Amino acid sequence: MMSSFNREKFVPPHVEYIILNSDLRIVRVSGGSDRFVEDPRQLDVETEIGIGFPELFGLEEIFSEVLHGDREQFVLKGIVRHFQPDAPIYLDIYAIALGQHGDRLILFLEEVTDRMTLEQTLVQASNEMMLLVDRLSVSEAYTESIVMSMADALLVTDLSGTIQKVNPATIALLGYEKSELVGQHFLSILDDPNFDIAEIQRYLLAEDGEILKNVELVCRCRNGENVTIAFSCSVIPNQGRDWQELIYIGRDVTKQLRAQQRTLAQLSITQTLSEAIAIEDAMPKILQGICEHLHWDLGELWLPDTEPDKPRGESPQNVRLSCVAAWSDPSVDLSQWMLAARQKTFTPQEGIPGQIWQRGKSEWIADWVRDRRFKRTASATTQSLRCACGFPIQIGNETIGVMTLFSQEVRSPDRDLLRMMTLVGGQLGQFIQRKRAEAALSEQREQTERLLLNILPEAIADRLKQEEGIIAEDFEEVTVLFADIVGFTELSAQISATDLVRLLNQVFSAFDKLSEKHGLEKIKTIGDAYMVVGGLPKPIANSAVAIAQMALEMQQAIVSFNARHHQQLSLRIGIHTGPVVAGVIGIKKFNYDLWGDTVNTASRMESHGVPGKIQVTEAIYRRICDRFVLEKRGTISVKGKGKMTTYFLVGRKENLANPPQGKQQYSLPKMDADRFWFPTQVLS
Helix, strand or coil, X not given: CHHHCCHHHHXXXXXEEEEEECCCEEEEECCXXXXXXXXXXXXXXXXXXXXXXXXXXXXXXXXHHHHCCCCCCXXXXXXXXXXXXXXXXXXXXXXXXCCCCCCEEEEEEEECHHHHHHHHHHHHHHHHXXXXXXXXXXXXXXXXXXXXXXXXXXXXXXXXXXXXXXXXXXXXXXXXXXXXXXXXXXXXXXXXXXXXXXXXXXXXXXXXXXXXXXXXEEXXXXXXXXXXXXXXXXXXXXXXCCCCEEEEEEEECHHHHHHHHHHHHHHHXXXXXXXXXXXXXXXXXXXXXXXXXXXXXXXXXXXXXXXXXCCCCCXXXXXXXXXXXXXXXXXXXXXXXXXXXXXXXXXXXXXXXHHHHHHCCCEEECCHHHCCCCCCHHHHHHCXXXXXXXXXXXECCEEEEEEEEEECCCCCCCHHHHHHHHHHHHHHHHHHHHXXXXXXXXXXXXXXXXXXXXXXXXXXXXXXXXCCCXXXXXXXXXXXXXXXXXXXXXXXXXXXXXXXXXXXXXXXXXXXXXXXXXXXXXXXXXXXXEEEEECCCCCCCCHHHHHHHHHHHHXXXXXXXXXHHCCCCEEEEEEEEEEEEEEECCCCCCCEEEECHHHHHHHHHHHCCCCCCEXXXXXXXXXXXXXXXXXXXXXXXXXXXXXXXXXXXXXXXXXXXXXXXXCCCEECCCCCCCCCCCCHHHHC
């Protein structure tokens, strides 16, 4: 797992990382990590992390919870380093598990010196402002001029929450006119359901009440966009008046929060990609991570589906984009939208996915409802979706997919987010390419395995993969069947070669199913001849019985074929049992074959047989006569063998309670009518 971790793919440039083992000892560090320790040797491999980061002592149990999945992540913020006078360095540490085995922990080190300096400046400015307000309260006009010139937003409310005063910075930030704010309730501009103004008032009005600092509230601008403001809240001394007022001084921290959210989103994507096994597993989790961390209500993944008769990527005009994965915020009912997305496809230049696919560039629509360039606008209005953005998933300069995001809020274009999503698109493209290559390799291996098992018995194939050279074994007793299609030569003169091969394939495919049904091993076909054996490579109890049953069903298969296609084909079958040698020889075009007198005798039984009959030797007769009906043919002259007594296999005996006297009861095997289906177009 560690070898697969790639900084260029998963870690933004401004973030360093340290990989630890389960004992919290260093395994690997990024190049810039040494700026956070006093001595670079403190980051040597196998060194305890607490040597360079003493702030982590005592957190072993927490790290163990993260390693074992009991805790999603751990964040330690605001760590300070004073390596240079008057130039402190601040950093945040994020700890997440790397992999699924609980053996690796990765620490992401993000320098936040600018943010901490800004926060300290905000606190200092707030304190200074309160001192100024207190000292200069005697001069209301002077105080008013200061308030109006402040760069920070300022609101004054009465105890009921009604806005009494705002400064120009507030108006500029939120976009309202002064008359639209003064006299309105403070809650009317908030988009934060967790804010409790009554609790704020109780705290500030208490006897020991202090200034509330860094109260982050989401405020709604006039254009529908949201901003996050960090307020400091306090009570204005009434100075003899009969009422009291509350003052809120705040600074826009939207950019800082979005930077943190992007970092968390990237960490989530990094973790998902490092753990994912398949594309289908990763994409819903990535959509969820992006939407949750970046506060989007809906995410969709669109991949191309070309026309069936066109190779993928042959022509852009044939591309149709389909939604293959989607995620929506559970608190927002977007079920109808997601259902429509599953049923909808886009061509290039059509809709947001199509335009992004065609251009290969990101797209941002601040207020989608008012933008008539795109379809599904009416649906967006119904679902209250306003902002939309999308980005291409690319491999190099080739676009292979599109990801779209939607929000019920109006959002101005975020260039930093678009840059991040461009990087994410590259990561996802590499991930999809790698997983597709792995899937193709796996499929190729499976196809190779299936092909090998079609050529060789499974046991022999397994041995061949493990050893080289000749594979040969002696088998004391196996039963060999040869079958030849009588009338096939005449048929070949009546139909085309292509139809002839299709016909032969249908017949032999039926025989293959019978061999599999009875646990037998097909050896080979030669022209219109078929060879099957029972008792190897794995012995069976009575191979002669299984072969005899298959021979009868082969005859019935030919009968069924003739009835469907109005043909007069028949089988000439020969069977013998005895010892053989079986194995694989040669180094090219492997073939599993049999040798020995038993094979020759079975072949002679077929070649000296009668069309439509199953001729067996006396050895077969002795092994199956108690279960099958056989007719004695008599003594015949067999080439290479001399005189032999042979029999015809007629059918299988029935176990009837009261068979009629003087007649032996037997029957052909019962056949499944659908087992031997031969398409009529073969002979057209």
